[in-house]
Amino acid sequence: MLTATKGLTMVIKGEGQVSRARGRPRLFDRTAALDRAMRVFWDRGYEGATFDELIAVMGLSPSSFYNAFGSKEALYREAVGAYLTGPGGFFPKALAGGGPAKDAFARLMMATAAAYTDDVGPAGCMISLAGLHDAPDRADLRDFMREVREGSRTLMIERLNEGVRNGDLSEGIDVAQIAEFFETVSRGMAVRARDGADRRTLEKIGAMALDAWPGVPS
Amino acid sequence: MLTATKGLTMVIKGEGQVSRARGRPRLFDRTAALDRAMRVFWDRGYEGATFDELIAVMGLSPSSFYNAFGSKEALYREAVGAYLTGPGGFFPKALAGGGPAKDAFARLMMATAAAYTDDVGPAGCMISLAGLHDAPDRADLRDFMREVREGSRTLMIERLNEGVRNGDLSEGIDVAQIAEFFETVSRGMAVRARDGADRRTLEKIGAMALDAWPGVPS
């Protein structure tokens, strides 16, 4: 007889009390299963990740899978969230630090080079290259991924605006343009990482991108 | 009764003579069918382009398709060739012109921005984003696409070496590094085009990338 030590479904009750949920407790760790699925999607993309492979790495039967996650698409959306708060966390973290905006973007480029090539997960980025070639009936997923990518550009813009407020970027500067450029370099680095480019190569690309920083001689 | 006016199969004979091939002539224009298939692959990627959609736009029955093209994968490889000599022709063309290497890369960036956003075909590039998320049993296609991408980087390197020979780039310069950078920007522009970035946006990204050109104050 199995005992569920990690997969206990907890429920936050009204007055802050925590109790076990009703019904039979699940026998697997939902968070761990999601993490494994996320890595398959990261490596294979949405279409490339087959249902059988997903439930295999998650260690689930079809019924347990559908009971816990609903559908392949719902799982994918959750997996994107898990990526953003997990392996993708380098992105907001690198931007968040203090100092001039250019320093933040230098950190971002170096962190991107590292994250796209480390052995924590597949090469490249789960966000940059997903949902780009889907059939018309998957327009919703495509839109979703575009919005996620737009979110990272928004983070860049906000950090650049902070630089304008702090005086390290001039008032009239086109922050959207700078964000577009660095987003483009990031997406391109994801392609290069998929094709096998190593960390040092990506770091040099990132350093060169910084040479395009406005108003600074190289 | 149909007559085959454009799809006649010609054969180049030994002494330069041209004669019709043996067997029943095909009733469709192979080149035109390939071109239509290429655009579907361009838009959907390899996996996203279904067999039924391909033969529908090509106007072929399954038997005519297999007789003429062999398999979906063989068709794809031919379609990549058709892209490279067709819509992808802007790439070697922009690099080929005379003048300093930097001018050639400026032309390349502007031509890329135009090609990725014109209404001749789907947004973006057929080469940049294909074969990046395939299952292990499609490793051959993935390798093929990586080699095609490597080919474009090689063209860049050759053009940069020409600049070194012509004296517009200094002797010790890292041409591979510059090529890596501009390839990365190109691949990233393909992602941005897929997400809806317009020509002007891509042109500004390309112009900013040129600001990273070595040894030149922005």
Next chain:
DNA sequence: CTATTTATGGAGTATCTACTCCATAAAGAT
């Protein structure tokens, strides 16, 4: 205790996807 709720095991399935088969048609070769 019974009722209710949630999870699981395991077999089953509609649809799609890329491909195959074969009888027939239309050309050149002899």
Next chain:
DNA sequence: ATCTTTATGGAGTAGATACTCCATAAATAG
């Protein structure tokens, strides 16, 4: 005319893919 070669029409198919069903198990609620 006959043979060979290549193309076509149209039905058919093995395997994969994402998903469903249902009987049963294990928890809480009352």
